[in-house]
Amino acid sequence: MTAAALWMSLAAVVALWPVGVPRRRVHAATGDDGRPGARGRSSRIDGWVVGGCACAVGSLVVVGTAAGVAAGIVTAAVLRHRRRRRRERARDAELDAVLDAVTVIVAEMSVGAHPARACRQAADDLARRPSAEGVAPTLEVVTAMAGRAELGGDVAAGLQSVGGERSHAWARIGVAWRTAEDHGLPMADLVQSVRDDLVARRRFAERTRAALAGARATAAVLAGLPVLGVLLGEAMGARPVAVLLGGGLGGILLVVGVTLVVAGLAWTQRITDKVMTP
Structure with missing residues (x-):
């Protein structure tokens, strides 16, 4: 079970690994993909990917299977968001x-x-x-x-x-x-x-993006409410963290909860992207 969870965590991150054109891969050793202004970009991206992999694997080894899978899902979502923001800035x-x-x-x-x-x-x-x-x-x-x-x-x-x-x-x-x-x-x-x-x-597009800032902020706040509930439970002495990280039904609830939160954020982003399409 631990090996399967490890592969799931790594696969979630590797699936979002930035893949460049062949010319960029050929010039990876020099940090230049052959185009002006592209020097040093690949190493910065790779650093974030390696950090995400280390976070997921560390959670899996230190905390447990459920925490490792949840960390892998969150890491994949964060990397996906960063890639999307980079594409927007490039456009x-x-x-x-x-x-x-x-x-x-x-x-x-x-x-x-x-x-x-x-x-x-x-x-x-x-x-x-x-x-x-x-x-x-x-x-x-x-x-x-x-x-x-x-x-x-x-x-x-x-x-x-x-x-x-x-x-x-x-x-x-x-x-x-x-x-x-x-x-x-x-x-x-x-x-x-x-x-x-x-x-x-x-x-x-800029006016629409500004108008949607409130909706995006609301989605982010709603996504953070489960974390707030867990913290309140800890403050009350209910020990929800121990339940979620203890495996069994708690681990299943952790993975399902994280998956639903990430899916909700992705769905919200998809809706706003449709509005942004000219």
Whole structure:
């Protein structure tokens, strides 16, 4: 039983182990995944994973099977939450870089610069701050735009084939680019309208995130009520901690309770994510 619980705890954490692209794994020894601004990121993430594994295994060995399984579940939930927050910050940083690049492109074309020259200027501006988060994927797209425009290629097709977190933003810019080319409309005005739409969507997301702060805080408080009940029981002399950590029915109740709390938080997060989807 102890061995099975140990494997369950480790599996819960390993299932959320951050997996990078092959290029990142190849450069793991140097802490560089080949992109600007990514140095040192893998070691920081691995430290949290190792700490979570140590917490789960330590609880299993020192306290007991039920405590080890519960600690593994909590550790997996915490790591999952941290990964989600990192993805949110990365998406926001990448959108900032996209908006900066589009602003330069529009400004250059507004004063009569050729689209290829405008894209090249935007790429040069992004290249001056390679360590900033979110710049690397945007720099790659803008550089490709400049190359296609200089060689007379299909810039719109290249933008619509961009993948990643901000593929929808580049797809909208590609539609505006193709519309301007096909119908002879001012490209700067169309691209500017797309930028304004992206800014409006971001402001809406920020307002929605602020409006949901109360609901998220309520969910966190409700998740902490069982812990408060256990502490009150200890203060009254009922010894709930000894029951929960003593194995048997108490251990089952501990694992079931922790699982329900984590599932409730995950479900709340899923509901709020649906609201946040533009």
